[in-house]
Structures are given as C-alpha cells and as structure tokens.
Amino acid sequence: MxxxxxxxxxxxxxxxxxxxxxxxxxxxxxxxxxxxxxxxxxxxxxxxxxxxxxxxxxxxxxxxxxxxxxxxxxxxxxxxxxxxxxxxxxxxxxxxxxxxxxxxDVVITDSIDAFFEQPGEFLxxxxxxxxxxxxxxxxxxxxxxxxxxxxxxxxxxxxxxxxxxxxxxxxxxxxxxxxxxxxxxWPASWCCSYKYHCIPSWPTNYWREPFVPDGTKIVIFHGEVNPPDALEGRRNRALRFVRKAPWIADYWKE
The missing domain is CATH 3.90.550.10 (Spore Coat Polysaccharide Biosynthesis Protein SpsA; Chain A)
Incomplete structure (x- = not known):
C-alpha cells in the first residue's frame, strides 16, 4: 500500500x-x-x-x-x-x-466542533x-x-x-x-444509535420514517444496519420492519 x-x-x-x-x-x-x-x-x-x-x-x-x-x-x-x-x-x-x-460507517448530521472542545482526558x-x-x-x-x-x-x-x-x-x-x-x-444527545433511537417504536415504525433525535451530531450504525441499508429500509432481522430513511442521503455523501 x-x-x-x-x-x-x-x-x-x-x-x-x-x-x-x-x-x-x-x-x-x-x-x-x-x-x-x-x-x-x-x-x-x-x-x-x-x-x-x-x-x-x-x-x-x-x-x-x-x-x-x-x-x-x-x-x-x-x-x-x-x-x-x-x-x-x-x-x-x-x-x-x-x-x-x-x-x-457513522453519519454526521451536525457540527462536530464541540468534540474537540469538550473537557476530558479521554472521551x-x-x-x-x-x-x-x-x-x-x-x-x-x-x-x-x-x-x-x-x-x-x-x-x-x-x-x-x-x-x-x-x-x-x-x-x-x-x-x-x-x-x-x-x-x-460525551453528552448523551451527541451520539445516537440508529437502531435504538432513530427507528420509531412499534407499531408506529410501520408508518413513521426513522428520524434524527434532537441534539444529535453523529448517528451510530452498529450491529445489523449500515447507512445504505437504512437508506433503503433494509433490516437484517426478521419481524423488525423499518421504513426507508431518505434523510441519510442528505448527509452520507461526498
């Protein structure tokens, strides 16, 4: 390399x-x-x-x-x-x-300046x-x-x-x-889990799109879903329906 x-x-x-x-x-x-x-x-x-x-x-x-x-x-x-x-x-x-x-595989949705300003030796x-x-x-x-x-x-x-x-x-x-x-x-609102915080709770997940919680700066994709999966409404676990998240395309791009 x-x-x-x-x-x-x-x-x-x-x-x-x-x-x-x-x-x-x-x-x-x-x-x-x-x-x-x-x-x-x-x-x-x-x-x-x-x-x-x-x-x-x-x-x-x-x-x-x-x-x-x-x-x-x-x-x-x-x-x-x-x-x-x-x-x-x-x-x-x-x-x-x-x-x-x-x-x-994270998606940045807001300014991350504060991640270099927050006090702490290891965050x-x-x-x-x-x-x-x-x-x-x-x-x-x-x-x-x-x-x-x-x-x-x-x-x-x-x-x-x-x-x-x-x-x-x-x-x-x-x-x-x-x-x-x-x-x-980090302050709790800065980094959210797509799986835990962005997908609406059952049964509203059938008609509500995933969303970015207030205060979020970085959305974390861990476990079963990556940004392209979320963008298309794919999920790798049965019986866990999720709608497409078109807003990901607004952030996850070159």
Missing part, C-alpha cells in the same frame, strides 16, 4: 487529527471518502484525516493512509475485534495532537443498552495521541486473559481508563 504524499508533512502538537480504520472487504473506499466529506462539512478549521487500513485503493487524496499497526500478539491469538487498540501506539506514524476516532460514547456499566462505545472517542500507550501495552502483555474477561476492545479500554480515573463520556 502506498502512503499518501501528505503523510510526509510535519505534525504539530496542536494538530486536530480525525482517525478512522478500514480493513477487510466489508467496507469499501466510499465509506472513507464520505466520512471525510462529512467531516469537512461539519468541522471548522484545519485538520488531518488519517485512515489506518490494509488497502488504500480508491481512497481520496485528502486522506492520509497508513498500514494498521501490528498488535504484536503471541502466535495463535487473532487480532479481529481488537485492532482499534493500535490507535494508542506511543508513536503512531509521528502523528501529534488530539485525535478524534470515528468508525467509517467516549456511554453504552446505551446497559448504561449502568462503565463500558463505552468506541464508534467515537477522543484522546491525545501517544498519551495512553499503557492501554495497548497492557493488552499485549495480558492478551489471553483480557479476551476471557472482556468481550471486545471497547470494554477492555473502558475498564482500564475508568480504573485510572480518565474515562469521560
């Missing part, structure tokens, strides 16, 4: 970096390209947009592409489901400043389904690059045990940072 030519420019300590990650074939380059376009429309000022990926083909030139760092796990331990922890490398390709990580979405837990949803999180290398190092040294104790990377990192007193959550 050829790194973007912009990657050679120096990074400053005050840089704002948008990070995303794409691997495998589930998401094509159009997800990264549309994510960049949504950020550009909704974030004032300068920023760097970096994609960690195993295939940079088709990704627009404004995006700096780098290989996904190796988790450096013992032989036989799979990396799937834990790759985001590599964003906490002590030196991530020389990047400096504040990073906002976004999943490639993440508070899990919607079980809010009494400390676990965050890592579709959107912010941190200072290089500041939490100990999270990655702890996983590398306790990988097998961590896999038994935690379901995925977001549960692991939330637990570690919570115990350090560094975990903070």
């Amino acid at each position: 050829t790194e973007n030519v912009n990657a050679v420019r120096a990074a400053g300590s005050d840089d704002r970096v948008i990070l995303c990650m794409k691997w495998g074939t589930k998401y094509g380059p159009e997800y990264v390209n549309r994510l960049y376009a949504m950020v550009r429309r909704n974030l004032k000022g300068d920023f760097r947009f970096v994609c960690l990926t195993d295939d940079g083909a088709g990704i627009r030139s404004e995006v700096e592409c780098f290989p996904i760092p190796d988790l450096k796990l013992p032989d036989g331990l799979p990396e799937r489901g834990w790759k985001k922890l590599t964003t906490f490398e002590s030196d991530l390709y020389g990047l400096q400043g504040t990073a906002l990580f976004l999943d490639v 993440i979405i508070h899990d919607w389904k079980r809010p009494w837990r400390v676990t965050g949803n890592s579709s959107v999180y912010r941190f200072k690059l290089g500041a939490h290398a100990d999270v990655l190092e702890k996983f590398r040294t306790t990988g097998a045990e961590a896999r038994k104790a935690f379901r995925n990377e977001q549960a692991f990192l939330s637990d570690v940072l919570h115990k350090q007193g560094k975990l903070t959550y």
Whole structure:
C-alpha cells in the first residue's frame, strides 16, 4: 500500500487529527471518502484525516493512509475485534495532537466542533443498552495521541486473559481508563444509535420514517444496519420492519 504524499508533512502538537480504520472487504473506499466529506462539512478549521487500513485503493487524496499497526500478539491469538487498540501506539506514524476516532460507517448530521472542545482526558460514547456499566462505545472517542500507550501495552502483555474477561476492545479500554480515573463520556444527545433511537417504536415504525433525535451530531450504525441499508429500509432481522430513511442521503455523501 502506498502512503499518501501528505503523510510526509510535519505534525504539530496542536494538530486536530480525525482517525478512522478500514480493513477487510466489508467496507469499501466510499465509506472513507464520505466520512471525510462529512467531516469537512461539519468541522471548522484545519485538520488531518488519517485512515489506518490494509488497502488504500480508491481512497481520496485528502486522506492520509497508513498500514494498521501490528498488535504484536503471541502466535495463535487473532487480532479481529481488537485492532482499534493500535490507535494508542506511543508513536503512531509521528502523528501529534488530539485525535478524534470515528468508525467509517457513522453519519454526521451536525457540527462536530464541540468534540474537540469538550473537557476530558479521554472521551467516549456511554453504552446505551446497559448504561449502568462503565463500558463505552468506541464508534467515537477522543484522546491525545501517544498519551495512553499503557492501554495497548497492557493488552499485549495480558492478551489471553483480557479476551476471557472482556468481550471486545471497547470494554477492555473502558475498564482500564475508568480504573485510572480518565474515562469521560460525551453528552448523551451527541451520539445516537440508529437502531435504538432513530427507528420509531412499534407499531408506529410501520408508518413513521426513522428520524434524527434532537441534539444529535453523529448517528451510530452498529450491529445489523449500515447507512445504505437504512437508506433503503433494509433490516437484517426478521419481524423488525423499518421504513426507508431518505434523510441519510442528505448527509452520507461526498
């Protein structure tokens, strides 16, 4: 994979970096390209947009592409489901400043300036389904690059045990940072779940279109539905009817 030519420019300590990650074939380059376009429309000022990926083909030139760092796990331990922890490398390709990580399948519906202004050392979405837990949803999180290398190092040294104790990377990192007193959550209205918050409740889902709740800045698509599915009213679970969401096309575009 050829790194973007912009990657050679120096990074400053005050840089704002948008990070995303794409691997495998589930998401094509159009997800990264549309994510960049949504950020550009909704974030004032300068920023760097970096994609960690195993295939940079088709990704627009404004995006700096780098290989996904190796988790450096013992032989036989799979990396799937834990790759985001590599964003906490002590030196991530020389990047400096504040990073906002976004999943490639989110839809940005309003200004995201506040995500760089909100106080907190490490900010993440508070899990919607079980809010009494400390676990965050890592579709959107912010941190200072290089500041939490100990999270990655702890996983590398306790990988097998961590896999038994935690379901995925977001549960692991939330637990570690919570115990350090560094975990903070975004205001609840900023990031909503398409599945939980946008689809009208039964039986109104049969005649009401999905909607964007008031105060939402980023819609999270997790589990069964991605933006193109929602746009066409497709759902991958039986007996869960949902109408088309034509408003997605107003945001999820280049």
